[in-house]
Amino acid sequence: MVEVVIEPEGVDLDKYKRIGEERTRTLEFEPGRLYVKEIVRPKYGLKDNTLSAGQGQSGVVIAPLPLLPIHKSLPGASLLAEILLQKYEYHAPFYRQVQAFRHLGLNIPENTLNGWFRPACELLAPLYEELKREVLLSDYIQVDETTLPVIDHESREAKKEYLWVVRSVVDRQAFFHYDDGSRSGKTALALLGTFKGYLQSDGYNAYNVFEGKAQVCLVGCMSHIRRAYEKALDEHKALAEYALGEIQRLYRIEQTADREQMAPEQRKALREKLATPILAAFEKWMAETYRKPPIKYPL
Secondary structure, three states, rough: OOOOOOOOOOOOHHHOOOOOOOOOOOOOOOOOOOOOOOOOOEEEEEOOOOOOOOOOOEEEEEEOOOOOOOOOOOOHHHHHHHHHHHHHHOOHHHHHHHHHHHHHHOOOHHHHHHHHHHHHHHOOOOHHHHHHHHHHHEEEEEEEEEEEEEOOOOEEEEEEEEEEEEEEOOOEEEEEEEOOOOOOHHHHHHHHHHOOOOEEOOHHHHHHHHHHOOOOOEOOHHHHHHHHHHOHHHHHHHHHHHHHHHEEEEEEEHHHHHHHOOOOHHHHHHHHHHHHHHHHHHOOOOHOOOOOOOOOOOO
């Protein structure tokens, strides 16, 4: 809070007494501030060369240099943190950050900023590995791959590649994984090979590498199942509408649990009581309906 007092001009205040005040608030902004931190390490030498230094000490002593984020480089930890924050939280590319720093009085080339980026990310590698370990130790994860435009410097065009996200549902932790843009089953196996538990996905065939693996249970996604029935409405309206209605009944059970803010055990009991009979009947309907041709249509 900064208080600014504005006195009346051209008035002899000795003739007046203060009887009150009017206050008006405005919200102001002070741009980011860059400053130079200079680390000073005094160097000391023995006053008398005839004296001996203490055990394990030399005649000249100086404090060790504190550990710097990038060896023999200018940026401090706070500046590197701001660069990463701007890039990943606010999606500001380096050329825009260069412009912003210029407004603050710092002229820094974009390639210099880019040069700081890799070692700064490498500093976070142990944290990333620990996050990955914790997520894969959970017994219920959701996995998906999303497209990512990546610049090919030879063709100077953006290629469509894939970025994986793995989320532990109960702990609500997530990590991302990039494998040269691959979306293959080989990548899925290398990424999730140590996982044991329920693996939920959209049904993409890369996860078929876990079929029959005793310690992994593949779980579907009801949203993707529902989407397929919506596409089948034009071909098989009555059958698709029945399926969508059953899925809606399942959704209502979840909405009830959300509305009543049920604990996980309460939600589980509600699902066992209400959702299990619906799913059992739905499975029976599928088995009977899908025996009938033609199977090749969207249903």
